[in-house]
Amino acid sequence: MANDENKAPFYKRWWFWLIVVIVLLIIIFSAGRNDEDNKDTTNTGTEETTNDTNNKTKDNNRKNEDNDTTKEESAAAKRDNSSAKETTLNAGKFTVGTDIPAGRYVITGEGTGNLFVYDEDGLPVVNEILDKSADMGVPNVTTDIKDGQEIEISGLNAVTFTPAKTKLSNKLTTGTWIVGLDIKAGRYNVTTPSGSGNFFIYNNLGVPTTNEILDATGEMGVKQITVTLEDGQQIGISGLNEVDFTKK
Incomplete structure (x- = not known):
C-alpha cells in the first residue's frame, strides 16, 4: 500500500497544486502591471499630443494676430493723415484749406x-x-475733405472734425472707405442691423459697380448684398449707422 501511495500521479500531489496556484498568481499580477503601464503610456502619449495640438493652435492664433496687427500698421502707413487737425465749426459755409486743413475726419x-x-x-x-x-x-460721418472743397453746416451750433485713425474693420459707418485700408479684400455678405440707407462700391475709375438701398427690414430696399471687394475700390455708405460685412 505504501508503494501505491508513493506511485500516485504527480497532479494528485498537494505540492503540485500549490505550485500551480503560485504560478497563476504571478501571471495575474504581471498582467495587471502591464495593463497599468500601457494605460500610463497611452495617457502620457495622448496628453503630449493634446498639448502639442494646443500649443500649435496658440502659436497659429498668435501668428494671425501678429499678421492682423502688421496689416493694420501697413494700412495706416499707406494713408498719410498728418495734415488733419481737430477743428470745430459752427453753422455756415467754409472752405477746406482755409478754414480747416484737408485730411480724413470723423x-x-x-x-x-x-x-x-x-x-x-x-x-x-x-x-x-x-x-x-x-x-x-x-x-x-467719416470721410476725406480736400483743398478747395466747400463745407456747409445748417441747424447745428457746433460740428467737430476729429482726425480719423486708419484700421481694418468688418463694421463700417456712414462715410467713404477704401478696400485694403479700411476693410480687407474678399467676398462678403453685407447687411445692416437697423435703418435704411444707400450702399455704393466704386471701381478704381470712380464708376459705381454696386448701387443699392440697404434696409434692415427689407421693406424699402434689400436686406443683404453679396459683393466681392478688391483692393483700391471705394465704398460709400449714406444714412446708415452701421454696415456689417460677413466673410463668405
Missing part, C-alpha cells in the same frame, strides 16, 4: 442738422443729417 455734431461737402464743381460729395442721438440721422 465728423460729429451737437444736436440735429445738415452737413454738406461740395467738390470744386459744386456737386455734393457729402449730404447727411447729423444727429447725435441717431434718431433722425447718423451720429457721425
Whole structure:
C-alpha cells in the first residue's frame, strides 16, 4: 500500500497544486502591471499630443494676430493723415484749406442738422443729417475733405472734425472707405442691423459697380448684398449707422 501511495500521479500531489496556484498568481499580477503601464503610456502619449495640438493652435492664433496687427500698421502707413487737425465749426459755409486743413475726419455734431461737402464743381460729395442721438440721422460721418472743397453746416451750433485713425474693420459707418485700408479684400455678405440707407462700391475709375438701398427690414430696399471687394475700390455708405460685412 505504501508503494501505491508513493506511485500516485504527480497532479494528485498537494505540492503540485500549490505550485500551480503560485504560478497563476504571478501571471495575474504581471498582467495587471502591464495593463497599468500601457494605460500610463497611452495617457502620457495622448496628453503630449493634446498639448502639442494646443500649443500649435496658440502659436497659429498668435501668428494671425501678429499678421492682423502688421496689416493694420501697413494700412495706416499707406494713408498719410498728418495734415488733419481737430477743428470745430459752427453753422455756415467754409472752405477746406482755409478754414480747416484737408485730411480724413470723423465728423460729429451737437444736436440735429445738415452737413454738406461740395467738390470744386459744386456737386455734393457729402449730404447727411447729423444727429447725435441717431434718431433722425447718423451720429457721425467719416470721410476725406480736400483743398478747395466747400463745407456747409445748417441747424447745428457746433460740428467737430476729429482726425480719423486708419484700421481694418468688418463694421463700417456712414462715410467713404477704401478696400485694403479700411476693410480687407474678399467676398462678403453685407447687411445692416437697423435703418435704411444707400450702399455704393466704386471701381478704381470712380464708376459705381454696386448701387443699392440697404434696409434692415427689407421693406424699402434689400436686406443683404453679396459683393466681392478688391483692393483700391471705394465704398460709400449714406444714412446708415452701421454696415456689417460677413466673410463668405
